Amino acid sequence: MGLGTWMRRIVGQSGPVIPVVRLHGVIAADPRPGRLNIESVEPLLKRAFALKSAPAVAIIVNSPGGSPVQSRLISKRIRDLAEENGKPVLVFVEDAAASGGYFIAVAGDEIIADPSSIVGSIGVIFAGFGFVGAIDKLGVERRVHTAGRNKSTLDPFLPEKPEDVARIKQLELDVHRVFIDWVKARRGDRLKGADDDLFTGEFWSGLRGLDLGLVDALGDVRAVLRERYGEKVELLPIAPRRGLLGLPRLGFAALAGGAIDAIEDRALWARFGL
Template sequence: MNAQRSGLTAEVGRKVGRAEKLASRIPMIGDRADRKDVVAVVRLHGVINPQPSPLARGVINLAAVESALTRAFSHDRLKAVALQINSPGGAPTQSGLIAERIRQLADKHDKPVIAFAEDLAASGGYWLACAADEIYAHRTSMVGSIGVITGGFGFANLLERFGIERRLYTAGENKSRLDPFSPEKAEDVEWLHKLHNELHDMFVGWVKERRGDRLTADKDLFTGDIWLGARALELGLIDGLGNLRTVIGERFPDAEIVFAEPKKPLLARLGVGAPAAALFEAAVNRATWARFGL
């Protein structure tokens, strides 16, 4: 009996010893001297669209990126947040909401934000870039397109050709502005131009607010034109040429680059999509990218 007890005691002692040895190799969270500083990267890739994507691909809106932004700014050893932007633009309201949220988090945590344009930071994509304190682009990146655009089709003659009668009933004389199945009205076009000008003024104001005296006085700066990286640098639209890893490596050589990913919708997590919705979304996104030859 004593021998059994002695053997059991010895075995317990060996297990405790192994556990203590293993534990000694794992630094406590608060005592780790080798923990690296962090630069958190948020990907802003796709068309800016208020409508959610069934697979969370190719669409940027506040609901889609909120969780990624929150995670990016939540690191306890955060040195900076990098925005990896590849977007042809899209909805102005979502562009503004995301940019404002970035600034709110940056001010709250007192951390610098650096934007990196990849293939394209155009229109709303450039609006997002201006939320950063500094903007970098590759020499082949396309940057700018500070303007407003609306596109559509008119089907009035098509309906007449096939003998289809359009029936439209409204309360309010302007409720049916720009109806694609009715003849275009000059006053509707004038109203749309006025709306465009108001949005354009907001866009220009935002760029001037964020870029300040870094901007040049070039007459084409706010015409909706787009430029490659080197010319964008000359115009003051960006602060330098370079890519994310090179610039971050030089600025924060001891920091670890980590990617803050957004929470995926349920369908995306299950690997299931809505085929019809996905096809339509892909067609719309394709047309938006095609405006820039991409």
């Protein structure tokens, strides 16, 4: 907070301060900057909730999803801190709170979206490639030795086996159940659609999400906070602190890995037309 802000508060010319945490990006355990995970997000959340005078904490979500584990850990940490500090959480959706992004958004006491935001996608996906035909054409022999008959499940260079698909499907159903239970626990009677509509993995606009009870209102962070806390309300961005961990990786392998990660991230966003 700048000197000017402090002076305005001292002379009584300022309104309440609302900490704002921006969660933007793909959700993944990868510790690189730009990814959302419990390691990168928790310090921001702790700083936001530590502001005792704040009447609420605002969280901006802009994510196409990613790791279900990291999504759950972040969402749960938001709730834990909210209950420990007795503060309401307002979640604002920008371009997307989809899949894991929506899992995180549900941690809010209220979800406010832009009419054109993408929300929902309450489902689980497992995707890969099969190179059996390609390896045959190249005349390459694949040699795999395992201890444990299921260790090579869905090996992309071996023919797909029905039993492997069945195991992956069961795993997806288990994770999907966790997602559904969390949404129902948090949204409760606010949900206005049938399970067969809400939990198919489909996604909607913020406007349609309001009708379905996936969000509570339409708007943006500045307009809503000014309406609720007065024209003098001050938004305090909670940004990551710069340090050695933020330095870019060097070398060809790092560049190649970063390019692949960028392609994967781009594919997740592109799924929602973003």
